[in-house]
Amino acid sequence: xxxxxxxxxxxxxxxxxxxxxxxxxxxxxxxxxxxxxxxxxxxxxxxxxxxxxxxxxxxxxxxxxxxxxxxxxxxxxxxxxxxxxxxxxxxxxxxxxxxxxxxxxxxxxxxxxxxxxxxxxxxxxxxxxxxxxxxxxxxxxxxxxxxxxxxxxxxxxxxxxxxxxxxxxxxxxxxxxxxxxxxxxxxxxxxxxxxxxxxxxxxxxxxxxxxxxxxxxxxxxxxxxxxxxxxxxxxxxxxxxxxxxxxxxxxxxxxxxxxxxxxxxxx
Numbered sequence: 399x400x401x402x403x404x405x406x407x408x409x410x411x412x413x414x415x416x417x418x419x420x421x422x423x424x425x426x427x428x429x430x431x432x433x434x435x436x437x438x439x440x441x442x443x444x445x446x447x448x449x450x451x452x453x454x455x456x457x458x459x460x461x462x463x464x465x466x467x468x469x470x471x472x473x474x475x476x477x478x479x480x481x482x483x484x485x486x487x488x489x490x491x492x493x494x495x496x497x498x499x500x501x502x503x504x505x506x507x508x509x510x511x512x513x514x515x516x517x518x519x520x521x522x523x524x525x526x527x528x529x530x531x532x533x534x535x536x537x538x539x540x541x542x543x544x545x546x547x548x549x550x551x552x553x554x555x556x557x558x559x560x561x562x563x564x565x566x567x568x569x570x571x572x573x574x575x576x577x578x579x580x581x582x583x584x585x586x587x588x589x590x591x592x593x594x595x596x597x598x599x600x601x602x603x604x605x606x607x608x609x610x611x612x613x614x615x616x617x618x619x620x621x622x623x624x625x626x627x628x629x630x631x632x633x634x635x636x637x638x639x640x641x642x643x644x645x646x647x648x649x650x651x652x653x654x655x656x657x658x659x660x661x662x663x664x665x
Contacts, residue, residue, distance in 0.1 A: 460475060597631050
């Protein structure tokens with residue numbers, strides 16, 4: 399199957415802008431399992447967004463939790479790009495009309511104090527590069543109808559990125575055991591997702607190392623000042639209109655967001 403990268407990117411952009419999800423890409427516009435082509439589609443979209451004035455502020459690792467992997471039948475991590483208009487202030491309301499099929503998950507956010515340009519980067523290099531860590535809620539979203547995604551679909555769709563919320567309590571990496579930090583994500587005071595740092599590839603730092611190597615290998619390395627989302631510490635949760643969510647991660651503090659009561663854009 400020959401791939402028309404412009405056509406694939408255009409369909410995803412149209413889905414995003416119209417609010418109408420598109421059918422799965424795999425087997426239709428992209429060959430099954432062709433992750434290389436999927437990343438090329440992602441990169442083409444990012445170039446278009448940057449040309450329109452959006453700004454890259456970091457990157458994310460996705461599909462790091464075993465529970466999330468099992469939910470989609472995808473058993474390897476992926477990565478996406480974070481842009482400035484994806485950022486939501488802590489506690490602010492998110493307008494549902496900006497999203498198609500939102501879900502929330504609690505994560506660790508790394509803020510880098512040094513570049514990570516080498517694809518042979520070690521765990522020590524990663525630790526030295528982290529300036530501070532924050533609690534985060536990622537609002538994942540999919541332009542693929544009914545979240546019927548494969549690794550090819552989600553990679554092409556910028557790793558199912560939507561928006562993200564960062565807490566405001568920076569912590570030094572040395573003061574937190576990220577492997578053992580417990581996470582509770584609550585809605586209306588009730589836990590809807592629980593997890594631990596070890597659920598994220600064994601340690602969120604492993605997710606950061608994986609991402610740093612991948613980004614360096616593709617010629618777009620992580621840089622000083624970048625925000626990096628680790629991937630979920632527990633199951634993702636579908637968003638309820640009008641709902642408020644708060645994530646608490648031991649040693650990192652809490653972060654919260656809420657959603658407008660307006661109806662989601664219908665598929």
